Amino acid sequence: MVLPEVIRIVSRDSPMALAQVERARAELAAAYPGTATEVVPVRTTGDRWLGDLSLVEGKGAFTKEVDAALLAGAADLAVHCVKDIPGDRPLAAGTVFAGFLARDDIRDALVDPAGRTLDQLPPGTRIGTSSVRRTAQLAASHPHLECVPIRGNANRRLARMAAGDADALLLAVAGLERIGRPDAVSEVIDPDVMVPALGAGALALQCREGDTELIEAVGAIGDGDTLREVTAERMLLHVLQGRCNSPIAGFARVAREGALSLRACVFSADGKTILQAHERAEPHAAKDLGASVGAALLRQGARDLIDGIGCGQSLSGRGQSR
């Protein structure tokens, strides 16, 4: 296997994204001590535009420029958060997943400066989030709390909360850990209360499809269980044709004995309707599992719920779609 002298790694330029790149660099350095790496940071549409994401192509807003740099040869490897990669369209033509780093925590966190839990927050507390998934679930579990739209990277959201734009935040545990702010977590929210985003905690390693030796080398630092879990989750998202602001949540897990499970939900915007499906399969059947859970949710009416929240449409006044 012949590797380039330097592997150029492209990523968004937020502090969280750059911390993710450093993890990939460390794992590549451990596996290939003789190969250097360097970072190619790019500012994406989603990072520049702080309005309603669904007005700028939604989740593709965080990947388009990264994919373009990879395809233009300005970089050799791209690192993405899996949950930022659109689920309703194929990966950028000419690129492939080489692997996924071992998954971090998939759960959401409450960030309350007073250290309270969701159950301890008084009625009317303003929770900063633009996630349809979080807004719908909070409407179901804690209808007395108010979601207020907030955009921007995690560091900016923490600053906006400190400035008084929100009383508390919902953020990913993994994201807070990556930016060195695990101290900000006041509650790690049980996945039964706040089902995580598909792809949460997982980092994708993407190469150009023709770079077979680099794909092999990068694949060697990938994690097999994360590959199986992400494969099931992304097949589910494909079957549901989930978009930037779809009220879809779920997670796959490889159990100790190796069996793969996938649990997923689709919500109405107000959280009053919750469709659920939970199935198991053999580890090699990740795609079939994702397709089967997706079909089960579609049979329950998921299509109408997903299409009922069009891109750019606000959520029953409870927060900005994302």
Ligand SMILES: NCc1[nH]cc(CCC(=O)O)c1CC(=O)O
């Ligand atoms: N998965 C990480 C990710 N993907 C998109 C954003 C920014 C979210 C926004 O701009 O609203 C973030 C958080 C971060 O970079 O700190």
